[in-house]
Amino acid sequence: MPELGENFLGVLEDYTAGDPMREGVRWTNLTQQEIGERLTAAGTPVSRPVVKDLLRKHQYVKRKAQKAQVMGHHPDRNAQFENIAQLKQTYLASENPIVSMDTKKKELVGNFYRPGQLYTQEVVKTFDPDFPSAALGVVIPHGLYDLKRNVGHVNLGTSHDTSEFACDSLRRWWESQGQAAYPRATSLLLLCDSGGSNSARQYLFKEDLHRLAEGLGLEIRVAHYPSYASKYNPIEHRLFSHLTRACQGVILYTIDLVKELMEKAKTKTGLCVTVDILDKVYRTGRKVADNFKQHMPILFDPVLPNWNYRAVPSSA
Numbered sequence: 001m002p003e004l005g006e007n008f009l010g011v012l013e014d015y016t017a018g019d020p021m022r023e024g025v026r027w028t029n030l031t032q033q034e035i036g037e038r039l040t041a042a043g044t045p046v047s048r049p050v051v052k053d054l055l056r057k058h059q060y061v062k063r064k065a066q067k068a069q070v071m072g073h074h075p076d077r078n079a080q081f082e083n084i085a086q087l088k089q090t091y092l093a094s095e096n097p098i099v100s101m102d103t104k105k106k107e108l109v110g111n112f113y114r115p116g117q118l119y120t121q122e123v124v125k126t127f128d129p130d131f132p133s134a135a136l137g138v139v140i141p142h143g144l145y146d147l148k149r150n151v152g153h154v155n156l157g158t159s160h161d162t163s164e165f166a167c168d169s170l171r172r173w174w175e176s177q178g179q180a181a182y183p184r185a186t187s188l189l190l191l192c193d194s195g196g197s198n199s200a201r202q203y204l205f206k207e208d209l210h211r212l213a214e215g216l217g218l219e220i221r222v223a224h225y226p227s228y229a230s231k232y233n234p235i236e237h238r239l240f241s242h243l244t245r246a247c248q249g250v251i252l253y254t255i256d257l258v259k260e261l262m263e264k265a266k267t268k269t270g271l272c273v274t275v276d277i278l279d280k281v282y283r284t285g286r287k288v289a290d291n292f293k294q295h296m297p298i299l300f301d302p303v304l305p306n307w308n309y310r311a312v313p314s315s316a
Contacts, residue, residue, distance in 0.1 A: 005054070087221070091187075096188060101170065101235065102143055103166070108130070110137075112135070114247075116249025141156055142169040144173045150238075153273070153275070155173075156262075158255065159282045163205035165278070170220075186218070192225070194225060194307070200224040204288045207292050217313050220311045223307065224306075226307070242273075245265070263275050299311075
């Protein structure tokens with residue numbers, strides 16, 4: 001039916017958008033029912049299965065946008081990936097732990113909308129709009145994933161995501177779990193992104209990390225993933241994705257509820273998660289000590305030193 005095909009393309013013409021950089025990428029915001037109604041009004045009534053066939057014929061497939069386009073590419077990206085792979089193999093063959101670290105997206109505590117569907121007996125109504133001023137507080141999930149044991153630990157902060165918070169979170173993991181799990185450890189391999197509270201460019205993080213290594217009496221070797229490559233950090237797909245699923249659609253009325261939900265995150269491969277609340281107030285705007293840069297007790301690797309270094313306690 002040539003007329004049906006022409007009407008179909010005519011209906012979509014005013015409701016089609018595209019990517020200005022890629023000629024072949026098009027999408028429509030009309031539903032199948034709406035397309036059918038407009039085709040009927042144009043004199044070619046059709047059923048929804050016919051509309052589906054028309055969409056398929058003209059290569060309109062229902063898809064979700066994918067975060068797959070890298071915004072940048074560092075020239076040393078591959079070299080750092082190879083370096084991290086080599087470090088992981090060395091630590092896997094030792095009695096030392098490998099910990100992947102990152103901060104998950106901050107959430108508002110209160111009656112705020114969250115994406116996802118749940119089985120409920122009544123309609124759940126949330127604030128509209130979501131003004132942060134109406135929040136009862138914030139929750140900042142800082143995650144630590146133990147690659148060897150397939151165990152995740154989350155510290156729920158209630159203040160600010162700072163380098164001190166990140167180091168306190170690591171300290172709490174070591175004192176509550178790591179020390180007992182790795183009694184003969186002499187070093188810890190920390191995998192983290194290049195930005196955020198554990199930024200590779202931040203002297204304050206290095207100062208706090210050295211203070212932590214001194215307090216624990218343990219060498220902490222840091223390997224940062226290159227810029228624009230945070231999705232390769234193991235914690236993203238081995239822990240955070242499951243935390244998101246555990247909390248999907250639930251209104252986070254209290255921080256205790258967040259703790260309860262995240263502790264239930266499990267997988268068929270044996271992942272288990274422990275959660276603590278870290279309610280210390282962290283100050284923003286801290287400056288690195290005046291003499292830290294001149295007498296920095298951080299040992300940088302000869303290869304890619306900006307991303308690879310060690311905080312070594314003086315006792316070692």
